Amino acid sequence: MTNGFETLAIHAGQEPDPLTGAVVPPIYATSTYKQDGVGGLRSGYEYSRSANPTRTALEEALAAVEGGARGLAFASGLAAEDTLLRALCKPQDHVIIPNDAYGGTYRLFAKVHARWDLHFDPVPLGDLDAVAAAMTQKTKIVWVETPTNPLLGIADLTALARLAHENGALLVVDNTFASPYLQQPLALGADIVVHSTTKYIGGHSDVVGGALVAADQALGDELAYHQNAMGAVAGPFDAWLTLRGLKTLGVRMDRHCDNAERVVDLLLAHPRVTQVLYPGLGEHPGHEVAAKQMKRFGGMVSFRVAGGEAEAVEVCDRAKLFTLGESLGGVESLIEHPGRMTHASAAGSPLEVPADLVRLSVGIETVGDLLADLSQALG
Numbered sequence: 001m002t003n004g005f006e007t008l009a010i011h012a013g014q015e016p017d018p019l020t021g022a023v024v025p026p027i028y029a030t031s032t033y034k035q036d037g038v039g040g041l042r043s044g045y046e047y048s049r050s051a052n053p054t055r056t057a058l059e060e061a062l063a064a065v066e067g068g069a070r071g072l073a074f075a076s077g078l079a080a081e082d083t084l085l086r087a088l089c090k091p092q093d094h095v096i097i098p099n100d101a102y103g104g105t106y107r108l109f110a111k112v113h114a115r116w117d118l119h120f121d122p123v124p125l126g127d128l129d130a131v132a133a134a135m136t137q138k139t140k141i142v143w144v145e146t147p148t149n150p151l152l153g154i155a156d157l158t159a160l161a162r163l164a165h166e167n168g169a170l171l172v173v174d175n176t177f178a179s180p181y182l183q184q185p186l187a188l189g190a191d192i193v194v195h196s197t198t199k200y201i202g203g204h205s206d207v208v209g210g211a212l213v214a215a216d217q218a219l220g221d222e223l224a225y226h227q228n229a230m231g232a233v234a235g236p237f238d239a240w241l242t243l244r245g246l247k248t249l250g251v252r253m254d255r256h257c258d259n260a261e262r263v264v265d266l267l268l269a270h271p272r273v274t275q276v277l278y279p280g281l282g283e284h285p286g287h288e289v290a291a292k293q294m295k296r297f298g299g300m301v302s303f304r305v306a307g308g309e310a311e312a313v314e315v316c317d318r319a320k321l322f323t324l325g326e327s328l329g330g331v332e333s334l335i336e337h338p339g340r341m342t343h344a345s346a347a348g349s350p351l352e353v354p355a356d357l358v359r360l361s362v363g364i365e366t367v368g369d370l371l372a373d374l375s376q377a378l379g
Contacts, residue, residue, distance in 0.1 A: 005065060005181060006250040013060025014243070025057040027240045050228050054236040058243045059211075062201075065180040065246070066193050068213035070220025072227050073239055077176065077196030078104055079232035080210030082112070084172065084192065085141075087226035091117035094138040096131060096169075098155070099124050099350055100148040103343035105174070106351050122350045125155035126286055128163060135167045144190075145174045146183075147290070150302050150338040150359040152277045154286025157293055161189025176200070176329070181253045182295045186215045192223075199329030200299075203245040203252055207238050252331065255364040256299030259333075262367045263360065263374065267303050272311070272378050274356070277302040300328060301360045302338075305378075309355035313337055316358060321365065321373035328361035333370055335360055335377075 003011070016023050030052075033045045045051055055073050063071035074080040085108075089095065097109060099122040109120045123134045125144055142164040146155040157173060164171040172192045173185035179200040185193050195201060197209040214220035227233060234242070260278070267276045279290035280297030290297060305311045315335075316324050322335035326342050336342060338353045346352050362370065 008064040009249055010247045012064030013057040027236050028053045029236055049231050052236050055234050055239040058239040062211050063213055066213040067186050068215055069217040071213045073234035074210035075232045076208050077210035080212050083226050083230050087223050089118050089140050093140045094136050095120045095141045095143055096123050096134050097143045098145050098148050100151045100153050101145050102149045103345040107345040128159055139169045141170050141172050143172050147177045147279055152302055154279050154290045156289045157185050157188040177300055181250050191215050197242045201246050202242045205330035207241040209234050209238050209242050257296040259367045260299045260301050260362040263301055263362050266371050270378055272306050273303050274306050275304040299362045303358055304356045312356050312358050315377050318377040331364050333363035
């Protein structure tokens with residue numbers, strides 16, 4: 001029997017506890033485990049950096065909802081990204097990254113891995129000819145965000161997977177903005193999915209975490225070796241909180257999408273908004289691809305204002321129900337100025353974002369209240 005997404009999110013890796021029958025996996029707050037004789041491990045557990053039953057439950061659930069062979073849970077999304085790069089790349093290798101990406105990802109490439117001679121090029125991933133032209137014999141990874149952060153660009157995952165594999169590279173997809181509920185990159189040809197589980201998967205702004213899910217068991221095992229060797233693992237309480245969030249991801253994402261569509265309608269009609277960036281719009285350049293590879297178009301909305309940077313900052317400051325803050329994907333709505341906040345590290349780079357841009361993470365509050373707050377914030 002093939003189980004649906006919501007069933008997997010609630011049950012995969014989460015069998016009732018064999019000792020007590022508890023339906024929620026326990027928090028195994030332990031660093032080490034009694035062995036039944038030298039080398040006699042109980043269920044494979046010896047030390048909680050290597051494996052912990054609470055983390056195992058989360059990792060199995062993540063693999064199930066992404067349709068992958070192996071999932072791995074990390075202390076943060078960037079810890080997951082760093083482990084992936086050090087596991088799969090060596091000095092003088094080359095990575096293609098989006099020309100619109102999370103500022104922390106760009107910083108990881110430009111300020112950390114560049115010092116170890118890992119080369120990278122930002123490329124508009126919606127332009128397949130540009131991606132092909134950027135490929136070299138040393139290209140090991142094509143790194144994708146779709147939708148991108150914060151301009152909500154769309155990349156064709158099936159086409160990029162084909163192009164990457166023809167050139168001997170892997171396709172790595174940061175699926176944080178879409179979530180596994182709305183998009184399944186591994187089914188479209190990706191080799192590895194990356195998540196900041198802090199965002200939609202956790203969903204409640206109360207835990208920081210990251211994940212990798214590999215399509216291939218051998219690739220997953222290679223990543224797991226480096227996870228253990230490098231050690232940036234999710235703690236048991238963080239894993240438990242993330243697993244709790246995952247259970248309701250489907251119903252939350254439906255409300256995020258419903259509310260975002262109403263917010264987009266308001267922004268389109270407002271005279272002080274010059275552009276609305278949302279892949280659900282027919283005029284969005286990636287709309288047809290997004291409609292093909294996404295279930296719906298997500299809860300993230302970006303827009304530009306007529307008054308430039310000063311007005312964008314004022315809109316953020318005037319919002320009341322939309323909380324001024326970084327991050328995204330929680331049940332509460334957030335507003336931010338990417339140029340000065342999440343993407344400040346990209347200033348002066350090819351990934352610098354427009355100064356008049358405002359980014360919204362549309363939450364699951366009563367939509368009329370959100371619309372009223374945005375209306376007063378825009379003036």
